[in-house]
Amino acid sequence: MLLRHCLAAAITLAAALPAAIQAADDTPAHTPSPKELLAKSAAQEWRTPDPQNLLVMKLPQGQVLIELAPDFTPLHVANIRTLVREHYFDGLAIVRVQDNFVTQWADPEDDDNGDKSKLRPLGSAKAKLPPEYTRAIDARLPFTRLPDGDVYAPEVGFSEGFPVARDKASGQEWLTHCYGMVGVARDVDPQTGSGSSLYAVIGQAPRGLDRNLAIAGRVLQGMEYLSALPRGTGALGFYEKPEQRVTINAVQLASALPADQRPKIEVLRTESATFAALIEAKRNRRDDFYRNPAGKIDLCSINIPVREAKAQP
Amino acid sequence: MLLRHCLAAAITLAAALPAAIQAADDTPAHTPSPKELLAKSAAQEWRTPDPQNLLVMKLPQGQVLIELAPDFTPLHVANIRTLVREHYFDGLAIVRVQDNFVTQWADPEDDDNGDKSKLRPLGSAKAKLPPEYTRAIDARLPFTRLPDGDVYAPEVGFSEGFPVARDKASGQEWLTHCYGMVGVARDVDPQTGSGSSLYAVIGQAPRGLDRNLAIAGRVLQGMEYLSALPRGTGALGFYEKPEQRVTINAVQLASALPADQRPKIEVLRTESATFAALIEAKRNRRDDFYRNPAGKIDLCSINIPVREAKAQP
Numbered sequence: 001m002l003l004r005h006c007l008a009a010a011i012t013l014a015a016a017l018p019a020a021i022q023a024a025d026d027t028p029a030h031t032p033s034p035k036e037l038l039a040k041s042a043a044q045e046w047r048t049p050d051p052q053n054l055l056v057m058k059l060p061q062g063q064v065l066i067e068l069a070p071d072f073t074p075l076h077v078a079n080i081r082t083l084v085r086e087h088y089f090d091g092l093a094i095v096r097v098q099d100n101f102v103t104q105w106a107d108p109e110d111d112d113n114g115d116k117s118k119l120r121p122l123g124s125a126k127a128k129l130p131p132e133y134t135r136a137i138d139a140r141l142p143f144t145r146l147p148d149g150d151v152y153a154p155e156v157g158f159s160e161g162f163p164v165a166r167d168k169a170s171g172q173e174w175l176t177h178c179y180g181m182v183g184v185a186r187d188v189d190p191q192t193g194s195g196s197s198l199y200a201v202i203g204q205a206p207r208g209l210d211r212n213l214a215i216a217g218r219v220l221q222g223m224e225y226l227s228a229l230p231r232g233t234g235a236l237g238f239y240e241k242p243e244q245r246v247t248i249n250a251v252q253l254a255s256a257l258p259a260d261q262r263p264k265i266e267v268l269r270t271e272s273a274t275f276a277a278l279i280e281a282k283r284n285r286r287d288d289f290y291r292n293p294a295g296k297i298d299l300c301s302i303n304i305p306v307r308e309a310k311a312q313p
Numbered sequence: 314m315l316l317r318h319c320l321a322a323a324i325t326l327a328a329a330l331p332a333a334i335q336a337a338d339d340t341p342a343h344t345p346s347p348k349e350l351l352a353k354s355a356a357q358e359w360r361t362p363d364p365q366n367l368l369v370m371k372l373p374q375g376q377v378l379i380e381l382a383p384d385f386t387p388l389h390v391a392n393i394r395t396l397v398r399e400h401y402f403d404g405l406a407i408v409r410v411q412d413n414f415v416t417q418w419a420d421p422e423d424d425d426n427g428d429k430s431k432l433r434p435l436g437s438a439k440a441k442l443p444p445e446y447t448r449a450i451d452a453r454l455p456f457t458r459l460p461d462g463d464v465y466a467p468e469v470g471f472s473e474g475f476p477v478a479r480d481k482a483s484g485q486e487w488l489t490h491c492y493g494m495v496g497v498a499r500d501v502d503p504q505t506g507s508g509s510s511l512y513a514v515i516g517q518a519p520r521g522l523d524r525n526l527a528i529a530g531r532v533l534q535g536m537e538y539l540s541a542l543p544r545g546t547g548a549l550g551f552y553e554k555p556e557q558r559v560t561i562n563a564v565q566l567a568s569a570l571p572a573d574q575r576p577k578i579e580v581l582r583t584e585s586a587t588f589a590a591l592i593e594a595k596r597n598r599r600d601d602f603y604r605n606p607a608g609k610i611d612l613c614s615i616n617i618p619v620r621e622a623k624a625q626p
Contacts, residue, residue, distance in 0.1 A: 099537045100492050133605070148464055151611045179413050179517045188601045203540075204492045204517055204613050208598060211605040224412045224544040227516075231537040285521060288501045292446070292524040298464045300517050 030288075031281040037274055038305060045272035047161075048309060049220065051255035051262055053077075055084060057222075058249040059094075061229075064222035065263055066182050069162055071141055072175050073132040073214045076184050079125045080195035080216055081253060086123040088196065089251035094229065098237025100203030103226040104185055107196065108245060111238070122196060131190040132214045134172040142271050143173075148283070148296045152176075152207045156299040158270035162218055163299050165210060175215035178205045178300035180223050184214040202227040205300035220267060220306050264309040278305070343601075344594040350587055351618060358585035360474075361622060362533065364568035364575055366390075368397060370535075371562040372407075374542075377535035378576055379495050382475055384454055385488050386445040386527045389497050392438045393508035393529055394566060399436040401509065402564035407542065411550025413516030416539040417498055420509065421558060424551070435509060444503040445527045447485040455584050456486075461596070461609045465489075465520045469612040471583035475531055476612050478523060488528035491518045491613035493536050497527040515540040518613035533580060533619050577622040591618070 055066040070077040083089065095111065096104040109118045143164070145157040153165030156176065163181070166173035175181060181201050186193035193214055200219055219226065229246060232239040239245050254262045268275050283297040368379040383390040396402065408424065409417040422431045456477070458470040466478030469489065476494070479486035488494060494514050499506035506527055513532055532539065542559060545552040552558050567575045581588050596610040 097541075099540055149462070151461055151463065151609045152607055190604065205611070206614065207611060208595060208603075208607040208614065210607065212603050227412055228410075228541055228543050230541050282521060290521075290525050291503065294465055294521040294523065296464045298518070298520060301519065301521065 031284060031286050031293075032277070033287075034278055034281070034305070037277050037281060038268075038307075041268065041272070041274040045269050045274050046266040046307070047269050048266055049161075049254075051257075052081070052253065053217075054220075054254035054263065055080075055217070055251055056254055056257065056263060057089070057251045059222075059225050059246060060249065061225040061246070062222055063263075064225050065220045065265065066217045067161065067220050067267070068217040069160070069175060069215065071160060072135055072162065072164075072173075073184070073216050075126075075129045076132055076193065076195050076214050076216045079129060080198075082125040083122065083195055084251050084253050085256065086125070087250070088120060088123060088125065089248050092120070092248050093245035094226075094239075094248070095232075095245055096199075096236065096238045097202070097229045097231050099231045101201075101206060101237065102183075102199040103202050103229060104197060104199040105248060106185065106198075108242065110197065122194065125194060125196070127194050128191045129193055129195075129214075131193065133190075133211045134170075134174040137166055137168070137171055137173045141173075144271050144276070146279070146297070146299055146302075148298070150299055152210060158275075158302075158304075161267055161270050161304060163302070165299075174211055176205070176299060177201050177207050177209045177213075177215070179203070180219040181215050182217045182219060183209070184216055186213065200226045207300075221263070221265060266307050266309045268305040268307075270304060275304070278302075344597060344599050344606075345590070346600075347591055347594070347618070350590050350594060351581075351620075354581065354585070354587040358582050358587050359579040359620070360582050361579055362474075362567075364570075365394070365566065366530075367533075367567035367576065368393075368530070368564055369567055369570065369576060370402075370564045372538050372559060373562065374538040374559070375535055376576075377538055378533045378578065379530045380474065380533050380580070381530040382473070382488060382528065384473060385448055385475070385477075385486075386497070386529050388439075388442045389445055389506065389508050389527050389529045392442060393511075395438040396435065396508055397564050397566050398569065399438070400563070401433065401436060401438065402561050405433070405561050406558035407539075407552075407561065408545075408558055409512075409549065409551045410515070410542045410544050412544045414514075414519060414550065415496075415512040416515050416542060417510060417512040418561060419498065419511075421555065423510065435507065438507060438509070440507050441504045442506055442508075442527075444506065446503075446524045447483075447487040450479055450481070450484055450486045454486075457584050457589070459592070459610070459612055459615075461611070463612055465523060471588075471615075471617075474580055474583050474617060476615070478612075487524055489518070489612060490514050490520050490522045490526075490528070492516070493532040494528050495530045495532060496522070497529055499526065513539050520613075534576070534578060579620050579622045581618040581620075583617060588617070591615075 049067050053068040057064040068077045093108050094105045107120050141159050150156040154167050156165045163176045163178045165176050184193040185197035234240040284293040286293050362380050366381040370377040381390045406421050407418045420433050463469040467480050469478045476489045476491045478489050497506040498510035547553040597606040599606050
């Protein structure tokens with residue numbers, strides 16, 4: 001909503017609004033608000049991310065949680081887990097923020113002006129991996145199709161909490177470069193991605209990257225710590241001065257943390273009825289503020305809700 | 314590009330690459346780079362924005378240039394010009410930054426907690442305007458259609474430097490909420506937009522807003538000063554504390570500035586052959602890095618080039 005002030009926001013967002021309120025004659029029933037829909041969701045519609053797939057990235061600004069996607073990029077995810085277990089990222093930095101595109105983190109010495117003798121070793125991790133840009137469609141993976149169409153792919157939808165595209169003609173499916181997706185940077189050679197340099201999409205979905213890079217996961221929480229950083233002024237948004245970089249305090253797997261220190265979050269299942277209802281309410285949103293429902297929705301404009309897990313009884 | 318470091322970027326971006334280089338057998342000729350295409354553009358493919366349509370917004374972080382769209386939202390543009398001429402925005406503030414959505418500026422007193430007695434008067438400007446959310450299709454306005462399709466509208470393309478959608482069935486066309494578009498905030502009543510509170514799109518295109526709000530223009534330069542601000546922690550991303558707001562030093566019309574102080578910029582015409590070539594090169598980008606051209610391109614993922622104007626001889 002683009003409301004002039006908060007009061008109007010409070011009115012429009014109010015979960016207490018009767019769902020069937022009738023306003024002017026051209027305004028039928030309100031679509032339910034996200035808050036209303038989430039309040040009615042069932043416990044089993046939420047999942048706790050596997051701690052083996054949950055990265056906790058600690059920045060000076062705050063904590064970023066990234067869910068890995070081993071069913072889509074298994075070799076890259078395994079390599080990233082190895083790097084993380086061996087504390088590869090701790091003390092490295094965000095080296096690049098290109099407006100309306102990506103925030104990227106890496107070893108700062110892995111740069112034109114870097115001192116290659118100071119490059120942090122990859123330890124047990126592999127330096128090169130095959131390009132896992134797409135994978136074979138597998139009926140064992142869930143696929144919740146969006147009927148709205150897509151500019152870039154024959155079919156799009158969600159699988160295991162990730163936005164995906166697929167093409168039955170080629171038999172392939174792939175994760176899409178929507179906001180918050182975390183990809184694997186590489187050199188020109190497609191074999192040069194290892195996961196030692198990652199990027200998060202911070203702008204309009206750069207879907208032209210789909211099928212050209214491996215996507216390893218998605219930011220579940222803390223995107224604002226990656227998206228609100230000053231843009232780099234060098235080529236492609238690289239920071240030109242070392243002091244502009246943001247140091248990564250640590251990246252850890254949730255599974256490596258003591259149970260009481262693991263993030264306590266739940267993610268709405270993308271196969272759930274509540275997720276479908278949220279999409280429909282956004283697709284055809286109609287309330288006192290929205291008078292002309294879009295009728296359609298773009299894959300990358302759909303948010304996947306995350307909430308704090310309720311304390312165990 | 315998501316390159317691991319700058320060197321590879323330099324290689325891939327190099328304007329000196331032969332256009333017809335042949336690499337592996339599955340890699341045909343490189344698509345030309347934006348730099349190559351722009352270098353070959355003709356002078357008449359560039360336009361100087363009308364200084365009557367060019368807002369110069371001075372923030373502590375830097376200068377933001379906004380081009381107004383009088384052919385799409387004439388009443389709102391006229392009202393904004395009036396507000397700007399009477400220095401309405403000078404000393405007001407950015408009051409809201411919602412991640413992946415919008416940055417909004419307004420009178421800070423125009424808020425729940427504001428002191429209405431301190432509201433800045435609108436002067437000669439109108440307080441309410443009819444909703445200019447769409448306009449009748451007019452053959453006198455250029456329309457460069459994108460053949461790629463669109464999730465939200467029957468047809469999309471560009472007109473006078475702005476991304477637009479249109480629907481021949483309804484006979485209407487409208488500006489679309491792509492990255493950098495500047496819209497008019499309003500209260501719940503569609504008649505309450507005046508231009509005294511504006512927002513810029515800073516994330517994935519919120520196209521569901523199309524036809525529900527008036528769009529007054531587009532940011533030509535300085536988006537990074539709006540997109541990289543800290544996100545507000547209040548409801549809808551409003552800043553909760555006055556000291557978090559960014560004060561607007563001044564908003565001026567370029568036409569009100571002495572000629573030698575006007576921004577010296579040129580915008581590539583969206584009807585030009587070079588613009589079409591840039592779109593095609595991005596749609597089917599193929600070079601050493603991009604091996605799988607998308608084949609399609611989304612309206613909101615197309616950048617409209619802006620350059621410093623060459624000095625007059």
